[in-house]
Amino acid sequence: MATQAAVNGMISADPRQCSFMELGCGDGTNLLAHAYMYPDSRFLGIDLSQKHIDRANISVAELGIKNAVFRQMDVMDMDEGEFDQFDYIVAHGLFSWVPEVVRKRLMEIYSRHLAHDGVGYISYNVYPGCHVRTMMNEMMQFHTRRVDDPIEKVRTGVSVLNLISEMTDAESTYRLIIKDELEAMLERSPENIFHDDLSEINQPFYFYEFAEMLAKNGMQYLTEAEERVLHFETLSDEATKMLDQVASDLVEREQYMDFIRYRRFRSTLFCRKEIRLDRGYLDEHINEFCIAGRLHSEADQSTVATEEPETFFGPREQTITCNHPLTKAVVRYLSSQWTRSVSFTDLLDRSIEMYDLPEGSKSDTDVSQAGNFIVELFRVGLFRLHRYPNQGITYVSSKPRVNRFAQWQIQRGSQTVMTFTGVSLEPDADITKLLLKLADGTRTLDDLADAAMEKLELQGVNDQTQKRIAVEEAVKLNLETLARNGVLEA
Numbered sequence: 047m048a049t050q051a052a053v054n055g056m057i058s059a060d061p062r063q064c065s066f067m068e069l070g071c072g073d074g075t076n077l078l079a080h081a082y083m084y085p086d087s088r089f090l091g092i093d094l095s096q097k098h099i100d101r102a103n104i105s106v107a108e109l110g111i112k113n114a115v116f117r118q119m120d121v122m123d124m125d126e127g128e129f130d131q132f133d134y135i136v137a138h139g140l141f142s143w144v145p146e147v148v149r150k151r152l153m154e155i156y157s158r159h160l161a162h163d164g165v166g167y168i169s170y171n172v173y174p175g176c177h178v179r180t181m182m183n184e185m186m187q188f189h190t191r192r193v194d195d196p197i198e199k200v201r202t203g204v205s206v207l208n209l210i211s212e213m214t215d216a217e218s219t220y221r222l223i224i225k226d227e228l229e230a231m232l233e234r235s236p237e238n239i240f241h242d243d244l245s246e247i248n249q250p251f252y253f254y255e256f257a258e259m260l261a262k263n264g265m266q267y268l269t270e271a272e273e274r275v276l277h278f279e280t281l282s283d284e285a286t287k288m289l290d291q292v293a294s295d296l297v298e299r300e301q302y303m304d305f306i307r308y309r310r311f312r313s314t315l316f317c318r319k320e321i322r323l324d325r326g327y328l329d330e331h332i333n334e335f336c337i338a339g340r341l342h343s344e345a346d347q348s349t350v351a352t353e354e355p356e357t358f359f360g361p362r363e364q365t366i367t368c369n370h371p372l373t374k375a376v377v378r379y380l381s382s383q384w385t386r387s388v389s390f391t392d393l394l395d396r397s398i399e400m401y402d403l404p405e406g407s408k409s410d411t412d413v414s415q416a417g418n419f420i421v422e423l424f425r426v427g428l429f430r431l432h433r434y435p436n437q438g439i440t441y442v443s444s445k446p447r448v449n450r451f452a453q454w455q456i457q458r459g460s461q462t463v464m465t466f467t468g469v470s471l472e473p474d475a476d477i478t479k480l481l482l483k484l485a486d487g488t489r490t491l492d493d494l495a496d497a498a499m500e501k502l503e504l505q506g507v508n509d510q511t512q513k514r515i516a517v518e519e520a521v522k523l524n525l526e527t528l529a530r531n532g533v534l535e536a
Contacts, residue, residue, distance in 0.1 A: 047134055047165045049335070049433040050269050050315055055324025058165050058317075059133035062434065063087055067132040067159070069152065070094075070140035074102030074116055079464045081114035082451040083437060089114040090132070092121065109454055122151055131161040138313070141170040143245050149259075156316075157263040166316045167271055168256075171242075175310025176250035182207060182227050183243045190244065199244055200236045204228070253304050253312065257297045260316050267297060268323070271313040281306075296325075328424075328431075332417040336387035336436070338467065339380045339429035341366065350374050350401045360428050372408070373416045375401040380429070385467040385531050386440060387432045390417070430468070438466030438532040442525045446494075447487030449535045456482045467532035476502055478524050482533075485525065495521050 051058040059065075061080075064087045068077045071091030081089045091114065093099055102116040135156055141149060156166045171179070186203030193199045207228050214221040231239060242248070257267050281289065293299035303309075317323075328335075341358035349356060355369040358377055368374055375397035380388065388396070394416070398407050406412075423429040438449065452463035452471075456479060462470040463482060473479050477498055484497055498517045528534055 047167060047271065047315060049431050050271065051165050051317065052334070052433050053328045053431065054269055055327035056163070056165075056268070056317060056321055058163050059161070060434070061087065061134075064133040065131070065161075066090070066134045067092065067129075067136070069121060069135065069137040069155065071098070071102065071116065073098050074105055074114070076138070077116075078102070078105055078109065078111060078114060079451060081111050082109065082449070082464070083466065085113055087113060090129075091116040092119050092124075094118070094120055105454075109450065121155060122148060124155065126158060129159055131159050131164065133161050133164050134167070135160050135164065136167040138167070138169045139241065141168050142249050142251070143241070143247050145247060146249075153259055153263040156265065160265075160318065162318060163321065164317065165268065166265065167313065168316075169271075169311070169313040170256065171248065171250035172256075172304060172309055172312050173250050173252050174305060175308045178223055178227055179243075179310055180248070180250065182224070182231070183248060185210065186243060196240045196244075197236055200239045203244060204231070204239070207231075250310075252301060253309075254297055254301045256312070256314065257300075261319070264319055265316045266319040266321070266323075267300070268315040268317050271315050328421055329418075332421055333390040336389050336432040336434065337380060337393060337420055337424075337429055338383070338385060338387035338432065339377070339423060340384035341377055341381050341423075341428065343378065343381075347378075347401070350378060351403055364426075364428065366423070366428070368419065370412070370415050370419070371401075371403055372397065372412045373419045375403055376416050376420070377423075383530070385465065385469045386436050387430065387467065389435065390420075432468070436467050436532050437535075438529075439534050439536050440529055442491075442522070442529050442534070443536075445487050445490055446485045446525050446528075447535055448482050448485045448528065448533055452482060452533050453486065463533065465532040466535070469531065471528075471531050471533060475524070477520050478528075481521065481524055481528065485528075485534075491518075491521060491525075494525075 048058050048061050062084050064084070066077070066080060066087060067090045069092050071077050071093045072095075074091050077089050077091045081087070091099075091102060093102075093116070096118045099116050099118040105111075106114055106116070137152060141152060144152075152168070156168075160166050185207065189206040190199045190203045193202050207224060211221055211224040211228060214224065231243065234242070260267060289299065289302055293302055341360055343356055343358050345354075345356045351371050353369045353371065355367050356374050358366045358368070360366070368377070372394070376393055379393065379397040379400055382400075394408055394413060397403070420429060424431055449464070449466070452465070455463045456473075462472050465471050473482060480498060480501060481494060484494055489497070495514070495518045498521055499514060502517070525534070
């Protein structure tokens with residue numbers, strides 16, 4: 047949130063020393079991750095469910111967190127005199143799923159309790175994408191109207207969609223629409239499907255409607271929270287020109303883009319209307335940010351210092367071609383450091399050093415060209431920006447320590463762990479999961495190898511000496527990966 051504000055020329059509170067409130071915090075996992083990462087900041091979680099708040103408070107005790115408070119409360123009953131202002135206020139998975147009177151109350155809370163230079167966040171369903179989604183939801187709700195158990199309701203609802211898709215004309219557009227929507231739904235957890243698709247209330251909005259609500263409450267649209275666009279492909283020059291002609295301002299442009307992209311969900315950031323934004327700030331100030339990114343290249347490293355064109359591939363096989371030596375070096379260096387971010391100045395120096403670029407590679411023209419390339423990759427969602435450097439350590443110490451929050455998550459059976467780089471890690475290898483549990487700062491690398499020898503089996507390795515060598519190497523490589531991903535702490 048702080049980074050996206052800065053990208054648009056707004057300086058919000060330093061996350062390391064801020065106040066943060068989450069409305070509809072659930073069991074508190076999201077807020078607790080922030081509280082753990084930023085111990086000098088203040089966090090408040092509000093939720094209607096006493097069960098959720100009880101679980102959150104148990105987690106607070108287990109983690110020993112001192113800077114987070116959770117309260118069971120209906121937002122309709124929030125006493126204005128009881129709360130001060132917050133630098134960041136978040137409501138995720140709440141706005142579209144509550145009655146109109148509650149939505150109005152939520153907007154009032156932001157209006158009264160968001161600090162002058164604060165950033166608000168609200169996620170919600172949007173049209174036109176949710177027209178089809180609403181149709182699917184209504185089918186599921188009709189079929190499961192006599193089912194009470196949430197998980198059974200999800201299973202039954204999904205099964206009827208499968209049945210309907212199989213019974214429709216195999217060549218029909220209708221069948222393709224249902225199957226496409228069903229595939230997207232099955233990528234989410236049963237709990238998420240129950241909350242999003244089987245809720246009694248699920249109200250999408252056109253973006254311009256949400257922007258009007260913001261304006262009525264003294265707010266203005268800032269940007270979207272996610273650091274990516276929905277599609278890597280950019281509009282053609284002709285399409286861009288036509289869009290410029292029909293869209294009179296940013297809100298209208300965003301609305302037309304939702305039409306074009308069939309958008310169904312937004313995570314919108316906003317601020318007070320009196321804040322002066324500079325949408326072009328990043329173009330001249332990329333040097334104020336830390337950058338992270340990963341692109342793949344099949345070219346030989348020897349071509350970096352030449353003007354030979356090099357093609358880089360993104361995670362979804364997007365392609366970017368560049369022949370500028372410094373820019374190629376920058377992309378390669380960042381990719382080698384993923385998921386950690388690097389300040390712009392360090393990025394230039396280390397890239398030049400690593401790829402042995404000639405003197406003069408850091409001229410104003412070269413730096414400007416590399417900076418412009420980074421900005422463009424950020425805008426199409428291939429690079430990340432950070433306002434502040436990552437926390438955590440980048441090396442493996444003699445007694446490595448996984449951060450306590452990640453260990454707590456693994457012990458609770460979570461499939462993902464928190465990192466200090468802002469990227470959730472999904473460990474799948476048994477040795478990675480073992481190290482996440484045992485690397486607590488009390489065990490040496492030999493101790494961890496001993497534990498791995500005892501608990502893990504290596505297929506096809508019978509000789510104990512060979513097994514020991516393989517285990518030690520696996521421990522070393524996995525710990526280095528954890529360090530690179532921001533999981534280790536001093």
